[in-house]
Amino acid sequence: MKAATDAGLLFRRYLVQLLRNPVWLVVGFSTPVLYLALFTPLLRHLVGAPGLPAGHVLDLFLPGILALLAFASGSGPGFSTIFELRAGVIERFRVTPASRLAILAGPILASMLLMFAFDAVVVAIGTGLGFGVHAGGLLLLCLLLALLMATVAAFSIAIALTTGDISGFAAIINGLNLPVLLLGGVLLPISLGPEWMRVLAHFNPLYYAVTAARVLAAGTLTGPAVWQAFAVLTPLCVVVLSWATTVVRRAVA
């Protein structure tokens, strides 16, 4: 009960902070829109190429952008944790009786709400450009994106709290960013790659999320890709969240 109230209070606080810092909003909105505007045209002639499914190019590409957005929205709270650590905000919260999980959940949920706002814009623009919307699939996709985003966010906050400074944090997050994104098949499906890449991808949780996102966006709710993604991401999210809560409890930085 107290945890839920605290999470609500810290959610509101973080959301207000986000909205008062318009730079974040502009960056958050422009990234997916730029991908749509500057990357999609390159794919136009690839449709129907061997290894690629048929259909509109956006049906392939837009779910990847949504996964990319979840990934980027997840690292946001990590960056602000570094800043708030430096400003003494985290310590101020840690010395109150506020629930440790709420200290984590507040920023995660606020960023998640913002992510869904970005998602809505991306889907709206995509629909205008020919992306086929399947309501049921999109709804389940939202759940999947929420899981992915929460996992990445909890991970990035925990890394921020353990490293305590921007250079250490950025080294780890950026170091993981590119290989995870490329091996997740975010921009182009991994099915286009050689076998070693396809094998390697199976060790990357993002790969399952992206694969399921494409299936869900196409309107298929029950394929093996879908349950595999939930089977991978649900326990992962729980494990990372509880690890991050322990870090908040013991944080030394």
Added chain:
Amino acid sequence: MTAVIDARELRKRFPGGRHQAIEAVRGVSLRVARGEIVGFLGPNGAGKTTTLRMLTTLLPIDGGSATVAGLDVQRQPGQVRGRIGYVSQLGGADELATGRENLTLQGRLYGQSRADVARRVAEVLGRFDLAGFADRRVRTYSGGQRRRLDVALGVVHEPEVLFLDEPSTGLDPQNRASLWDHIRGLRDRGTTVFLTTHYLDEADALCDRIMIIDHGAVVAEGTPRALKHQVAGDAIVLVTRDADAAGHAAAELAGQPGVRDLTLEGPAVRLYVSDGAAALPGMLRLLDRAGLPVRSLRLSEPSLDDVFLRQTGRSLRDAGDTAPPAPDHAATEAAA
């Protein structure tokens, strides 16, 4: 005395990376009674903040035990948090939020109802002279306003004990004096205040009792007056007609009880005596009878720096940046 803070043999080690582990706190024991203002005085890196962070549940305790407000810090951290306030060196107010928003959230996190919080926030805003800009964003506050808000954030839930880490660092003299008044005001309301400082004048002006800490251990403890008393007594400077008269005066005074370290400086005689204010009238009468009238005099009490110097062999002013005398302390100092 009922101790609001009772710590025994607190210890903290930090892994030292390539070097050996650093013992930041080595067996600190302390008792603070209700309604006291007690200060930790010591140079940077002495272990002040580390001890404070252990007492406020922010840092795991490696050795020893501590109770705050009658609750065990290690076993009941959640309940301890509900009874204490803590203001770090950084403060930690949200810059993008207003003073009122900051205080309201803080009060709500302590589980108080919306109505209770609104009432307390209004009261605290008034008490800390923040009401005039309560609805402006903290980013626009001056250093002094900001610091008063930090302290207000620490007391909005009316804690039994307030911990302040270096409260006046970076403030100009006027704002320091005003902050000290606010802190004294907290004591008058019954709040126990435990603070750290590396400023001699702050410890002297604010604290009922001081613990001098160096290299992770308490080296002296007492009221500012008693601490200074135990050092060298008071310094007295008596200015006579000329150097010749000063020499005669010194000869007269040398036989007086309690007089130490007599030195001549031109027409002036400098000496130390345990209670200067009590000894002065007798000295003046003595010199008058001897036909050596005193033209002016100065009585100065020893400073806390004299105390620190005597306990550690270093001046507090240099202790933060000069190498300590004992080689086994090098690691601690380097890490700090």
